[in-house]
Amino acid sequence: MRRIEVGRAGEPGHYTVTVGAHLLAGLSVPERHVALIHPADLPRAFVAQVQAALNPAVTVEVPARDDCKTLGVLSGVLSRLAAANIPRDGAVVGLGGGAATDLAGFAAASYLRGVAFYTLPTTLLGMVDAAVGGKTGVNLPEGKNLVGAFWPPRAVWCDTGTLATLPDTVFREGAAEAFKHGLISDPSLLARVLNPEFRPGGALLEATVADAIAVKAGVVTRDLTERGERAYLNFGHTLAHALEAVTHHSVSHGDAVGYGLHYAARLSRALGGEDLTAHTRAFLRWQQPSPLPALTYDDVAPFMARDKKADADGVRFVLLRALADPYLTRVPDHVLRTEFTGWQADLAELDLAALELSAALHNPAPT
Structure with a gap:
């Protein structure tokens, strides 16, 4: 198991990313009132594990992938949070791929002007990119991520066991962000991403995921709101x-x-x-x-x-x-x-x- 710190300990916006297997079933958060948001195509076993661990007051299913990142879906999610009486000291938990966690984070940033947010990415793309850094948002017809907010999570848990459920094509999609981190910061990632052992269950999986996350964590720590260096992640x-x-x-x-x-x-x-x-x-x-x-x-x-x-x-x-x-x-x-x-x-x-x-x-x- 690896832990990567994002931000500086003791300062606002600091949190820990935990990378390892079998994390979902052992989750806990301090908030008593939790809203769980997940995409429709997520394996039901993952949803059930998190529900058993956190006992959410409401579970909101949203469309899969980028179909969830719209103002219309966001409006529906916010209404569900309000109907469930999620209080100011409650929390939103985003479970799923990068699109779902982007939406969940923006809902957390918007509802009651901001409630606690936790991220449980289940795809490689979500783990090495979307879940880390505090960027949240939705798309417009005019372009990608044109509406959103910086809203850092309180914690991120990357359960590498969830990657075994991904089609190979989806795993390879997510590898693009890890490879990018190799190009801009850690060239050792280039050969590792293309190595046959970089796969679900492979010997290089956990360390490569953690090191790719560490690249982004370092950049975000130095430049949270993209005033300078963070732009390099693009x-x-x-x-x-x-x-x-x-x-x-x-x-x-x-x-x-x-x-x-x-x-x-x-x-x-x-x-x-x-x-x-x-x-x-x-x-x-x-x-x-x-x-x-x-x-x-x-x-x-x-x-x-x-x-x-x-x-x-x-x-x-x-x-x-x-x-x-x-x-x-x-x-x-x-x-x-x-x-x-x-x-x-x-x-x-x-x-x-x-x-x-x-x-x-x-x-x-x-x-």
Whole structure:
């Protein structure tokens, strides 16, 4: 079992992330009135274990994956908390993947202007990224995570046994964030993520998950509200979030990040950085993300312009001078266009061919 501290002990916002097996059944929290929020596709055994441990006053089931991250679902969750009379000294517990814990955290931040929040991620993506750092929120049709709040959890429990229930494709989606942490901070993660022993039950699982979390924990401790260094955690995410938005989330976050890492590596090289595209190509070969629709640069550019790293002067990208040496910069539009074309050619070479463009791609997203 590993424990990673986020924040500084004794200061507001400090909490511990515990990584290990068989954690769900032994949970306890000091709050007496608890609301449990989980996605509809979560194995019932996990829900039952947490209910037995915490005896929640109300259990709220929400749609699976990004379908839960809407203002409409958030409104319904808040109404359920109010109907259950969850008090100011109560707590919200988010159980499930990153989307569900993002929603649960925003509900905790919003209800009664803020109640205690605990996170129980059950996916690799949730463990190494979404559950750590205090970012909560929902999506809008106009883009990813455009509404939310910084609301750190009181504790995070990562039960690695839950990963054994994931389809292999979902596990590989989550690996994109661990691989990203290797690129921006801890290069030892690169080989470990691609090692056959990095799998549910594998010899490298727990230590690799814990070390990937430690990268994010260190960054968040130094920069909670993304005023500087925390932006580096968004390496590859400017295109990734655009791909999610333009496809109405038919492309998963983890797959989109895999694609985005390679685009960011190409941009880094184009602006004079070390050529790290061999690493991102190797990851894409291993991940085998779901195919993209046939997109043009003009399809994704408006969504990249809404990226949260944008300021009054436009969009900024996280790039790499070398492994573990990230920086934030603007990229000329002609470079973005040229590298997008080269990125698409690389995907074709890797046999990640584009699907035919769906007519629905240009239709407004459902609300």
